[in-house]
Amino acid sequence: DAKTTQPPSMDCAEGRAANLPCNHSTISGNEYVYWYRQIHSQGPQYIIHGLKNNETNEMASLIITEDRKSSTLILPHATLRDTAVYYCIVRVDRDDKIIFGKGTRLHILP
Amino acid sequence: SAVISQKPSRDICQRGTSLTIQCQVDSQVTMMFWYRQQPGQSLTLIATANQGSEATYESGFVIDKFPISRPNLTFSTLTVSNMSPEDSSIYLCSVAGPSTFFGQGTRLTVV
Numbered sequence: 001d002a003k004t005t006q007p008p009s010m011d012c013a014e015g016r017a018a019n020l021p022c023n024h025s026t027i028s029g030n031e032y033v034y035w036y037r038q039i040h041s042q043g044p045q046y047i048i049h050g051l052k053n054n055e056t057n058e059m060a061s062l063i064i065t066e067d068r069k070s071s072t073l074i075l076p077h078a079t080l081r082d083t084a085v086y087y088c089i090v091r092v093d094r095d096d097k098i099i100f101g102k103g104t105r106l107h108i109l110p
Numbered sequence: 111s112a113v114i115s116q117k118p119s120r121d122i123c124q125r126g127t128s129l130t131i132q133c134q135v136d137s138q139v140t141m142m143f144w145y146r147q148q149p150g151q152s153l154t155l156i157a158t159a160n161q162g163s164e165a166t167y168e169s170g171f172v173i174d175k176f177p178i179s180r181p182n183l184t185f186s187t188l189t190v191s192n193m194s195p196e197d198s199s200i201y202l203c204s205v206a207g208p209s210t211f212f213g214q215g216t217r218l219t220v221v
Contacts, residue, residue, distance in 0.1 A: 034210075043114075043202055043212030044153065087152070095141055095206040100153040 003027065004088045009105040018075040020104050022088030025069045031092055033064060035073045037084040038103075044087065047073065083108045112137050112205050116213035123193055123220050130189045131216045133203035138183035141206040144176070147215070148199045156201075159186050193220045 005023040012018040024033060034049040048055055048062045050071075055062045061074040075082055087103040113136040123129050133142065141160055145153040156176055157165040165178040179187045190197055200215040 036210075038153075041215075043204075043214050046209035046211070085152075094210065097141075097143055097155055097158055097206075098204070098210060099155060100145075102152050 003090050003099075004101050006086070006088050006101060006104045008102065009107065011107045011109055012075075012078045013109050014080060015077055018078040018082065018106060018108070020073040020075075020086050020088075020106065021070065022073070023070045024088070024090050027068050027090050028092075031090045033062065033068075033071050034089045034091060034098070035060070035062065036087045036089065036098075037082075038087070039081075039084040044100075047086075078106075078108045080108050080110060082106065111209065112139065112207060112211045114203060114205060114211055114213040116203060116216055118216055119214065120217040121219070123218065125194050125220055127193055128189055128191045129193065129218060130187050131201055131203075133186045133188070133213055135184045135205050139205040139207065140183070142180065142186045143204045143206070144178060144186075144188045145202045145204065145212075146199045147202065153202065156188070190218065193218075195220045 032049050032051050035047040036044040038044045048057055048060050050062045050064055064071045085103040085105050087100050089098055115134045117132045143158055144156040147153045155168050156171045157167045159165045159178050159180040161180045161183050175191055177189045198220045200217050202212050202215040204212040
């Protein structure tokens, strides 16, 4: 079973920051938080991952709480192309299998 | 980054037949994974395929229904056997790595 909980859907206005929450209260000390997204009819796409510290790349920022029981994915300036299902996942390392939960369906509104 | 090619991209098959899906990677990888995505659902892991050993299947999936081959470090196949309409899904392969890349999937319709 997936070890994360996400809201089933969210709306965000185009150009605004999209903040997607994820709860992972049973995360172990050696587990990373990963985010993927799946745009309709495509394979999942890696976004970002982190262990303890906040992370930022060209796509998004990842904010992990100090107790590591939850995190937030931030898309700083959402566009219509960011409409997708976003999956938050915990895994031990990069060779670990990925167990997907239901994810959050993000709608970007024009 | 790894580039994954999956074939076929889609197929329509008769019930009772079998379909073999191919997954080719442009670099050598230790672990490959096969997933199923039923209409409107999330991805479900079918099995993990390591080169040189038998695939490891998740609960609810059996080798007789979904035989997997992994002949080398760049290639794997998944066969969907004795198909029924309930097998209509998207089947995806992925490779382990820092970003865990996914193929674009095979859309299977069983009629």
